[in-house]
Amino acid sequence: MTRFIVLRLAQMAAVLAVMSLVIYALIGLMAGDPIDVMIASNPHLTAADAARLKALYGLDRPLLERYLAWAQAALHGDFGYSRLYMKPAFEVMAPRLANTAILMGASFVLALGMALPLGIAASRKPGSAFDGCVNLLAFAFISVPSFWLALMLILVFAVSLGLLPAGGIATVGDGGVLDRLQHLVLPVATLTLASMGGHLRYVRAAMIETLGQDYIRTARAKGAGELRVLLGHALRNALIPVITVAALSFGSLFSGALVTETMFAYPGMGKLIYDAVLGNDYNLALAGLLLATAMTLVANLGADIAYAAVDPRIGQR
Amino acid sequence: MSAELVLARTAPWRRKRLLLPALVLAVLALAVVLGPALIGPAGALVDLRHRLALPSLAHPLGTDALGRDLLLRLLLGGRVSLLVGIVAALAAAGLGTAIGLVSGYRGGRVDALLMRLTDGVIALPLLPLLVVLAALDPAKLGLGFLARSEDASLYRIVVLVALVGWTTVARLVRGATLSLKAQEFVRAAVAMGARPLRIMVVHILPNLASPIIVATTLSVGEIILLESVLSFLGLGVAPPLASWGNMLTGAQETIALAPQLALYPGLLILFTVVACNFLGDGLQQALDPRARRE
Numbered sequence: 044m045t046r047f048i049v050l051r052l053a054q055m056a057a058v059l060a061v062m063s064l065v066i067y068a069l070i071g072l073m074a075g076d077p078i079d080v081m082i083a084s085n086p087h088l089t090a091a092d093a094a095r096l097k098a099l100y101g102l103d104r105p106l107l108e109r110y111l112a113w114a115q116a117a118l119h120g121d122f123g124y125s126r127l128y129m130k131p132a133f134e135v136m137a138p139r140l141a142n143t144a145i146l147m148g149a150s151f152v153l154a155l156g157m158a159l160p161l162g163i164a165a166s167r168k169p170g171s172a173f174d175g176c177v178n179l180l181a182f183a184f185i186s187v188p189s190f191w192l193a194l195m196l197i198l199v200f201a202v203s204l205g206l207l208p209a210g211g212i213a214t215v216g217d218g219g220v221l222d223r224l225q226h227l228v229l230p231v232a233t234l235t236l237a238s239m240g241g242h243l244r245y246v247r248a249a250m251i252e253t254l255g256q257d258y259i260r261t262a263r264a265k266g267a268g269e270l271r272v273l274l275g276h277a278l279r280n281a282l283i284p285v286i287t288v289a290a291l292s293f294g295s296l297f298s299g300a301l302v303t304e305t306m307f308a309y310p311g312m313g314k315l316i317y318d319a320v321l322g323n324d325y326n327l328a329l330a331g332l333l334l335a336t337a338m339t340l341v342a343n344l345g346a347d348i349a350y351a352a353v354d355p356r357i358g359q360r
Numbered sequence: 361m362s363a364e365l366v367l368a369r370t371a372p373w374r375r376k377r378l379l380l381p382a383l384v385l386a387v388l389a390l391a392v393v394l395g396p397a398l399i400g401p402a403g404a405l406v407d408l409r410h411r412l413a414l415p416s417l418a419h420p421l422g423t424d425a426l427g428r429d430l431l432l433r434l435l436l437g438g439r440v441s442l443l444v445g446i447v448a449a450l451a452a453a454g455l456g457t458a459i460g461l462v463s464g465y466r467g468g469r470v471d472a473l474l475m476r477l478t479d480g481v482i483a484l485p486l487l488p489l490l491v492v493l494a495a496l497d498p499a500k501l502g503l504g505f506l507a508r509s510e511d512a513s514l515y516r517i518v519v520l521v522a523l524v525g526w527t528t529v530a531r532l533v534r535g536a537t538l539s540l541k542a543q544e545f546v547r548a549a550v551a552m553g554a555r556p557l558r559i560m561v562v563h564i565l566p567n568l569a570s571p572i573i574v575a576t577t578l579s580v581g582e583i584i585l586l587e588s589v590l591s592f593l594g595l596g597v598a599p600p601l602a603s604w605g606n607m608l609t610g611a612q613e614t615i616a617l618a619p620q621l622a623l624y625p626g627l628l629i630l631f632t633v634v635a636c637n638f639l640g641d642g643l644q645q646a647l648d649p650r651a652r653r654e
Binding site: 058062066069070072073074075182183185186187188189190191194195197198202291293294295297298299301302305306313316317320321328331332335336339343 | 479480482483484485486487488489491492493495496497499500501581585588589592593594605608611612615616619622623625626629630633634636637638641
């Protein structure tokens with residue numbers, strides 16, 4: 044097991060290094076460069092000044108050389124200065140990361156927490172009316188555009204009923220826990236519903252598959268109670284594909300968080316990356332994307348470990 | 361495989377599951393193709409004196425924030441959304457088929473590498489990466505001539521979405537190729553000295569029709585969703601060209617005054633994507649006997 048984890052960690056570091064080069068190159072292909080931005084904000088800069096600045100910042104050197112210099116600094120924890128926020132990029136990201144973790148964590152737990160019982164209940168009688176309803180619900184949640192879902196929730200709960208705030212993270216002058224929670228309800232609801240459909244389909248399909256196995260019939264024949272058959276025998280095996288898919292969905296959950304955060308003006312990593320790219324904040328966009336990628340890789344590693352824990356055959360190989 | 365054959369092989373109650381979504385999509389397609397001509401082009405003009413008007417005889421669904429006829433905008437937007445969805449899904453299917461074929465047929469290291477790439481594309485946070493890709497400067501890519509075209513945003517969105525939408529097709533095609541590779545007719549072709557490219561294209565590809573059709577149908581829905589969110593974020597189809605996604609861009613500001621502007625485009629996206637998903641799911645069950653057990 045230790046060997047397995049060490050091997051996967053080394054693999055992860057390699058993938059992250061490759062992705063950092065790809066992202067670095069992509070950011071370099073965005074319109075303009077930091078010197079253009081300086082020129083735009085200071086019309087007195089001459090062409091000679093611009094050339095001198097480019098040499099000063101090393102922008103005249105080849106891509107690989109610039110990347111290596113950046114990577115060396117990044118490995119020492121220096122991700123450069125954010126142009127939009129006038130602070131080191133890392134300092135800007137830290138509080139945002141916590142906000143996103145709250146949003147994504149709550150949504151992930153709620154989505155799985157609702158998908159598991161619903162999917163298990165539906166799998167008991169495939170083709171029944173209840174199963175049909177669950178299936179329809181799953182299809183609807185898979186097919187709904189998450190930003191539109193957010194708009195509709197804002198329309199109903201913020202505009203029409205006036206029950207909940209339409210955006211932000213806290214009311215100015217009120218930072219209480221209740222206020223923070225109220226601001227979380229709609230974003231978390233959006234992300235939960237948008238990510239629940241996929242989980243629901245997988246839980247249902249995996250449970251139907253396992254409930255048809257011989258060992259389930261054996262368990263029933265030996266007189267195991269229905270709950271024990273469902274949870275002890277079927278769910279444990281059905282969980283293997285479900286865990287894999289749930290962890291692999293981290294990337295799409297992050298994509299969903301970007302949309303949700305933008306819709307609700309929620310200061311998280313997704314909105315940060317979006318704002319940084321649109322605002323030509325190259326350092327911040329680069330650091331944010333890399334952090335998002337690293338988080339995804341860690342989630343996938345977590346999936347592999349969980350997988351090995353649920354299915355003892357994996358770790359031994 | 362022809363449509364009649366699919367229907368003939370399908371149990372009656374399953375036929376309804378195929379026909380209903382197909383009918384919904386056909387009606388939508390017909391409406392967006394013929395509708396705008398029936399309404400006439402006058403409603404497409406900006407008319408600031410009649411902004412956010414309520415439904416009337418002249419404007420059956422009212423007008424948008426610039427006084428344009430909402431029904432006409434919805435139909436024109438549907439044209440773009442459906443067209444982008446279908447073209448990008450076909451492009452993605454082509455890319456996915458090529459990757460899946462090579463991966464499944466070659467096996468070994470090529471397969472391992474391509475499947476790692478596929479897993480990577482599935483697992484990565486795609487939207488943030490797409491945001492960056494959409495912000496790339498065409499001039500720096502040597503495509504400056506395309507950027508000057510009026511439809512530049514259409515080309516961009518098709519390329520972007522195809523770049524990330526190929527994974528479903530690739531996996532299904534790879535799986536089917538693996539099982540086809542072991543069959544006698546393929547081994548006979550190898551024994552007769554056919555080159556790998558010929559075997560892949562002439563012997564294997566024609567047998568992949570049903571998984572490709574299923575995966576493409578399923579990915580049309582996914583791709584329409586992706587187009588809508590990118591256009592909504594201002595990175596996809598660019599105004600004044602309408603798409604269901606970009607019609608929602610300004611809707612958040614006017615949601616208290618004119619909730620219908622936020623309602624209709626989203627409902628149309630929802631119906632279209634649900635129909636595509638049901639159609640794909642139904643086709644899968646009709647074409648793949650193994651999936652029928654469920």
